[in-house]
Amino acid sequence: MKDKADRASGLFWLTFSVFVSYQSYKLGLGTLHxxxxxxxxxxxxxxxxxxxxxxxxxxxxxxxxxxxQQPTFGKKNVTKIVLVLISLLLYALFMExxxxxxxxxLFFIFLLGVIEKKRWLFAILVSLIVTAIxxxxxxxxxxxxxxxxxxxxxxx
Amino acid sequence: MIEILQNVIFGFQVALQPTNLIYCFFGxxxxxxVGVLPGLGPAAAIxxxxxxxxxxxxxxxxxxxxxxxxxxxxGGSTTSILVNIPGEAASVVTCLDGYQMxxxxxAGPALGIAAFGSFIAGTFAVIALTFVGPLLSNIALAxxxxxxxxxxxxxxxxxTFLSSGSMIKALIMAGVGLILxxxxxxxxxxxxxxxxxxxxxxxxxxxxPVAMGLFGISEVLLNLETEINxxxxxxxxxxxxxxxxxxxxxxxxxxxxxILGFFLGIIPGGGAVVASFASYAIEKKASKHPEExxxxxxxxxxxxxxxxxxxxxxxxxxxxxxxxxANPVMAILLGALMIHGLQPGPLLMQNAPDLFWGTIVSMYxxxxxxxxxxxxxxxxxxxxxxxxxxxxxxxxxxFCLIGxxxxxxxxxxxxxxxxxxxxxxxxxxxxxxxxxxxxALVLGxxxxxxxxxxxxxxxxDFSIFVTRPISLGFLITAVLLLIVxxxxxxxxxxxxxEG
Numbered sequence: 001m002k003d004k005a006d007r008a009s010g011l012f013w014l015t016f017s018v019f020v021s022y023q024s025y026k027l028g029l030g031t032l033h034x035x036x037x038x039x040x041x042x043x044x045x046x047x048x049x050x051x052x053x054x055x056x057x058x059x060x061x062x063x064x065x066x067x068x069q070q071p072t073f074g075k076k077n078v079t080k081i082v083l084v085l086i087s088l089l090l091y092a093l094f095m096e097x098x099x100x101x102x103x104x105x106l107f108f109i110f111l112l113g114v115i116e117k118k119r120w121l122f123a124i125l126v127s128l129i130v131t132a133i134x135x136x137x138x139x140x141x142x143x144x145x146x147x148x149x150x151x152x153x154x155x156x
Numbered sequence: 157m158i159e160i161l162q163n164v165i166f167g168f169q170v171a172l173q174p175t176n177l178i179y180c181f182f183g184x185x186x187x188x189x190v191g192v193l194p195g196l197g198p199a200a201a202i203x204x205x206x207x208x209x210x211x212x213x214x215x216x217x218x219x220x221x222x223x224x225x226x227x228x229x230x231g232g233s234t235t236s237i238l239v240n241i242p243g244e245a246a247s248v249v250t251c252l253d254g255y256q257m258x259x260x261x262x263a264g265p266a267l268g269i270a271a272f273g274s275f276i277a278g279t280f281a282v283i284a285l286t287f288v289g290p291l292l293s294n295i296a297l298a299x300x301x302x303x304x305x306x307x308x309x310x311x312x313x314x315x316t317f318l319s320s321g322s323m324i325k326a327l328i329m330a331g332v333g334l335i336l337x338x339x340x341x342x343x344x345x346x347x348x349x350x351x352x353x354x355x356x357x358x359x360x361x362x363x364x365p366v367a368m369g370l371f372g373i374s375e376v377l378l379n380l381e382t383e384i385n386x387x388x389x390x391x392x393x394x395x396x397x398x399x400x401x402x403x404x405x406x407x408x409x410x411x412x413x414x415i416l417g418f419f420l421g422i423i424p425g426g427g428a429v430v431a432s433f434a435s436y437a438i439e440k441k442a443s444k445h446p447e448e449x450x451x452x453x454x455x456x457x458x459x460x461x462x463x464x465x466x467x468x469x470x471x472x473x474x475x476x477x478x479x480x481x482a483n484p485v486m487a488i489l490l491g492a493l494m495i496h497g498l499q500p501g502p503l504l505m506q507n508a509p510d511l512f513w514g515t516i517v518s519m520y521x522x523x524x525x526x527x528x529x530x531x532x533x534x535x536x537x538x539x540x541x542x543x544x545x546x547x548x549x550x551x552x553x554x555f556c557l558i559g560x561x562x563x564x565x566x567x568x569x570x571x572x573x574x575x576x577x578x579x580x581x582x583x584x585x586x587x588x589x590x591x592x593x594x595x596a597l598v599l600g601x602x603x604x605x606x607x608x609x610x611x612x613x614x615x616x617d618f619s620i621f622v623t624r625p626i627s628l629g630f631l632i633t634a635v636l637l638l639i640v641x642x643x644x645x646x647x648x649x650x651x652x653x654e655g
């Protein structure tokens with residue numbers, strides 16, 4: 001499994017490096033007297049590509065011996081991780097529109113109530129406290145200028 | 157000599173200003189907390205808290221952020237000894253003997269010697285820093301673009317050499333970091349690179365959101381998968397003050413750890429993690445009873461705990477005098493200084509003496525604070541450990557979100573952080589080390605500028621890097637580090653990374 005993962009990751013970095021080198025080439029390599037904007041990255045891309053190929057070759061070589069390796073991704077908790085990631089993404093998407101207070105409250109209620117399956121009263125109470133304290137600390141004390149969003153009219 | 161004394165007095169005047177004292181206190185307090193909490197290292201903490209320093213002066217900000225780093229070195233030992241869970245990577249080795257001591261009812265002396273050893277080593281490092289700093293600054297003034305280029309190459313190579321897992325993968329990570337540093341405007345030609353017409357990429361990819369993703373978000377994702385299981389030692393912690401015999405046993409370990417740690421801290425690519433492992437190995441060799449190691453030898457706690465503190469102090473040297481960070485934590489600190497409008501390097505001492513000497517002297521004060529703070533507060537830190545993870549991780553995530561947003565008041569930084577959070581999670585699964593990527597990302601622009609300036613200087617002749625002796629020395633070191641693992645089995649000093 002690990003070798004398969006190495007092959008996949010090696011292939012990914014290889015594609016990435018080749019792409020970077022191609023883009024750098026288009027930017028212009030310049031001359032040795034006057035290196036252009038693509039110079040360093042063209043060569044970095046080439047070196048990284050060679051290294052990626054090495055990773056792939058090594059993983060192909062030892063294929064047979066280490067087949068009993070543990071799987072890279074356990075099935076355990078995959079849903080939890082995906083749900084957390086989705087909630088983070090939604091936080092970013094709606095932060096400016098809904099405003100810090102609403103989106104933080106919803107984020108916490110979701111994490112505690114839905115993902116962690118705590119009692120609703122507990123989840124809502126903790127979320128309210130966290131939202132209030134973080135607002136006071138960051139917006140009031142540290143003046144972080146968090147987005148007000150829908151609650152903009154309040155301006156308290 | 158007198159000049160140094162004057163500088164130190166000046167440093168005290170800066171560091172003893174009430175606001176700076178308060179920020180120093182906050183820094184070491186937060187640092188200890190971060191050290192105690194597993195799953196949140198100093199690198200992530202500094203990145204997260206950077207936006208909270210935007211409204212204060214650069215001096216106060218640096219004093220606080222520095223405090224987080226060396227404060228974490230103290231806090232990490234507490235959890236290693238009491239729970240057998242290292243709060244952060246530099247305290248992993250402390251688990252070996254510290255936890256055994258605790259099992260034998262000697263948790264008190266173990267915590268005590270760790271705190272005193274840390275204090276002695278921390279103070280030693282700061283004193284050494286006071287003398288070595290100006291010296292190195294003067295040498296560095298003679299550095300031209302070729303020397304800087306070669307030095308940065310060495311720094312990145314050492315870090316890949318010491319990083320966990322495959323060195324090839326670490327080198328790929330360094331390459332990717334370098335490429336990422338190229339995003340945005342090219343300072344020499346004014347052309348935009350790799351921006352693909354995305355508005356938020358025009359200013360480049362920031363070190364801080366990337367670090368938050370790699371060291372903050374991805375760590376939470378990993379912990380969600382494994383569910384940390386913590387059994388806290390229920391025995392009462394008593395007799396924090398080590399006995400005379402304990403002192404006699406560990407005094408030389410502390411001395412050796414301090415000196416070793418300091419030098420390993422200075423070397424680009426080195427740092428507290430490597431120092432703690434190296435110190436443990438040396439103490440075991442030096443001991444008349446090596447068989448006691450792993451069964452509760454006090455030297456196995458005193459040495460590494462001293463070494464990691466000393467290294468934390470030492471690693472400020474390359475940052476403050478050369479502008480080259482020795483490890484990811486320093487890389488983030490460099491990013492922080494640059495956001496505050498400062499350019500660390502040999503001129504920092506002249507351009508911002510209050511920052512240079514104020515920060516150094518604040519470390520004397522911070523170390524004293526830590527000693528006072530740590531021993532009586534140990535029961536509190538044990539309580540902190542009992543905070544359940546289902547409450548802790550939403551808080552860490554919220555801090556990441558607020559931190560990333562407040563960098564520039566834009567959601568784009570949150571998106572960058574999330575992308576690197578997922579990438580970091582996958583990288584950890586596939587054994588790619590994030591540290592070289594961060595270092596290369598923060599050094600990238602300087603590396604490119606010095607390369608292009610060198611080639612313009614020499615009119616396209618690459619021999620400029622090998623005809624200048626200092627540059628040649630750096631490059632030989634780098635080449636050796638690249639060849640050694642191919643020829644022999646690379647000795648793994650550490651399986652963990654700084655951060």
